[in-house]
Amino acid sequence: MANPIKGAVGAIGDAAIDAAKKVLDLLKSGRADEVTTSMYEQADKSYLTKNYDLPTDTASRQARALEQNYDLDTPRYHGGFDDIEAMAPLDDIRFQDNPDGTYSSGTYSGPGLYTTTNPEDAYENYASISGPDVRQKITSEIDRLTDDFSSFETNPADFMWENMSNFEVENLKNILNHHAITDRGNASTKIDIKNIEKVISEYKALIKKQVKNGVVTSGDFEDFENAVDAILNDDGMFPLGFAQSLAERRVTNNYSGQVLQVVDRANNPATIRGSGATFLEGGPPKQNVADFIDDAEKEIKRSAYADEIEYREAVQERAEELATEMSYSFEPEGPAVDLIESVLDQLDYDMYGGTVDEISGSLYARMYEDGGIAIDDIENILKANYDSFDDSDSAAIILNKAYRAVGFDAIDMPNPEKVFHFGPSGATHRVELDPSKVRVPSAMFDPRLKNLPNLTASVPLAMATGYGALQGVGSDDGNVQR
16 A cells, blocks of 8 residues: 655745755855755745845846846736745656656647746636636546545545545545535535544544554554445445546645746747747758859850840740759758757657658648648647647647757747637737746846756735736745845
8 A cells, every 4th residue: 555645845934944055155155056946945945034144125226137138118917726836847747647747647748838928817717617728637647546546436445545645635624625526416415523523533543553563454554444435435435526526636736726926038939829929941052053053055056036135034034943953852941840840859759650641741842832831730730639648748848849959048929819719818828938037027037047947936916805906916025046
């Protein structure tokens, strides 16, 4: 049986001050490159603010932000259910299994920090339990609970021990008091509070035995099983609605929805969808027409033309044709080719041989026809023709990696309401692809630490109690970041 005990909580108190002192010592001694993401995260931010070796007033911090090309005039908003101290490197984790809300599964454009220019959009659709994006994640988690773990239905006690965390079991009262269980009319399940407390008590007793003995025996587990039986329905299963309650708690981090305001210094976003989609030039290398004049003169008879002007025009036209024909003898080049090849390099030819050839042919045909290709077309062709299999990356992740490989630092989707059919029209969604280019407005914007991915250690800017908490975001609040 797995031990569900979580890791230790981050450093606090004296340890946090020690971390802050270490950060300051490294900065003052010219060793900023030794400041790590974890070190800065653990540092006491109040101590940093009081002892920093750069001015911490708003005007000074904003001046440093502008020097680093942060766009302070375009606030962006991230909605979610996790406190985010730093964006993790996008390739360091399994995207599908990552618990951090920054890289939630099922997203349209792969991993990154998702933002919108509209704060209401961020709250209503991404930080509210009623938002379509959140509901999709909850549905997926319900399916995972009921499909992947057979013990959910066949052995609830095993499920609770193997697949629920300490925090979840110890908060069993709240989970069982969820509206999905209690608001079912005649089908509602009423559970004696004493029975719930008995489950929690026996669970804690098992934890102690496991810590002390290293194992939990069948005899030890029997009392826990008996306690769990008392909270099950007549069919020996969890009450109806239990999976929904547990899934909502997991997806929403105990319903702590929040909106975070950020600014960025992305300077090369890839714009997808619509007439403003990024267009990349590409095709066969152009040949110098002058190099083909002699060959054209040998083919064109002077006597066939009335005067020298018509003859020279015919020669020029033929030279251009020869140059074009010759260009197709060489491999195509240009930024369009770089992106197409970056996409194709990630596809599994052994598994999808025919499909990959079709995707390659469609991409190159479009590029040759238009003298380049719009990113819209690359997105449409790949997503319509490529299906991921087992552990292979999805089309969205393949595109995400390809964009980063050719130098894009963000993905923009203007007016996503037309694509997703929800959210305010006119907003622009952005996926931040470079963790070092995003900060909260209260950041320190220290140029010595510009390559760190830490973006905030502050309290949430807007909790699930309402959007009104966002008013005045960006003023001096005593929080410090780069």
